[in-house]
Amino acid sequence: MLLRVPHPWPLLPGRLVARYKRFIAEIDLESGERIRAHCVNPGRMEGQVRPGARAWVSPVPAASKRKLRYTWELVEEDGRIVGANTVAPNRVVADLLAARVLPGLKRFGQLRSEVAYAERSRVDFLLDGATPHYVEVKNCHLRYPDARGYFPDSVSARATHHLHALREVVEAGAKATVLFTIQRPDVEAIRPSILHDPAFAEAAREAGAAGVRFRAVTIQATLDSLDVMREIPVELAAYDTAPHARWQAKKLPWSGWRNDGP
Incomplete structure (x- = not known):
């Protein structure tokens, strides 16, 4: 391994419901809450937008005025956790x-x-x-x-x-x-x-x-x-x-x- 970069915030687990209008991901958190997260990836995310797939989001800092209060960070594809955030x-x-x-x-x-x-x-x-x-x-x-x-x-x-x-x-x-x-x-x-x-x-x-x-x-x-x-x-x-x-x-x-x- 060349380098380890910790996530800035703890990730919250859930399941992907759907991706809407390119930049919105609807996710059911394990807490039972359904949330909308910012999908940073502008591409088609080929093979990664599978309803029911495990997904992880990060919360937006409390001081932020951003409307979408979560960011889609990771998704499970083919049994493997892969990155979904292109930034x-x-x-x-x-x-x-x-x-x-x-x-x-x-x-x-x-x-x-x-x-x-x-x-x-x-x-x-x-x-x-x-x-x-x-x-x-x-x-x-x-x-x-x-x-x-x-x-x-x-x-x-x-x-x-x-x-x-x-x-x-x-x-x-x-x-x-x-x-x-x-x-x-x-x-x-x-x-x-x-x-x-x-x-x-x-x-x-x-x-x-x-x-x-x-x-x-x-x-x-x-x-x-x-x-x-x-x-x-x-x-x-x-x-x-x-x-x-x-x-x-x-x-x-x-x-x-x-x-x-x-």
Whole structure:
């Protein structure tokens, strides 16, 4: 294990009822209360939106004025607890970079976050040094039976734009790394998903050829912490998507959201 990052707040267990309007998850807590939680993940969460699945939420601090008083953090999929919060990995990576445990991402002066650069872009982290190093975090949750993780699980023009921007800074003389995180440990490599977003997959290959580095780490989600387990490779080469379409079809009933409801 590379790093353990405790959850900021205790998690409350329950069962998923449904996901509504992309950003709302209705969950029955073990206490008997039915609550609405913020679903941070903007993607389809392919295979993870199964009614009755065990789910865990964190309470919002009392001082917060946010309408949804809980955040959906974890969900059980295929008998395994996996992360559902796509913002949490940025907190984990911030600690990972500060700990200076990843080769190639150890030597820097100041670590800054959410730094504006290029056109209409903000990079997750900027490592200041003799050569600035831009680090963009992409959270992956989708795993197929080939033991590969795939990103994204739906078209993401924003993610593709980030790759173009990172390619530009590399061509201008800076360094850039795309760091994938996958909040489950049973993955052997990460791939850009040609099936879900061929434009992103093509942009990733072009960015890699231009010098943008692609790396990935697995995260073990537990009820107490998010544990960074190990680094795994990123496979940018094209591949046959025929089996992926079959695997996707099996997950589709437990994907996306309902537009009715609360």
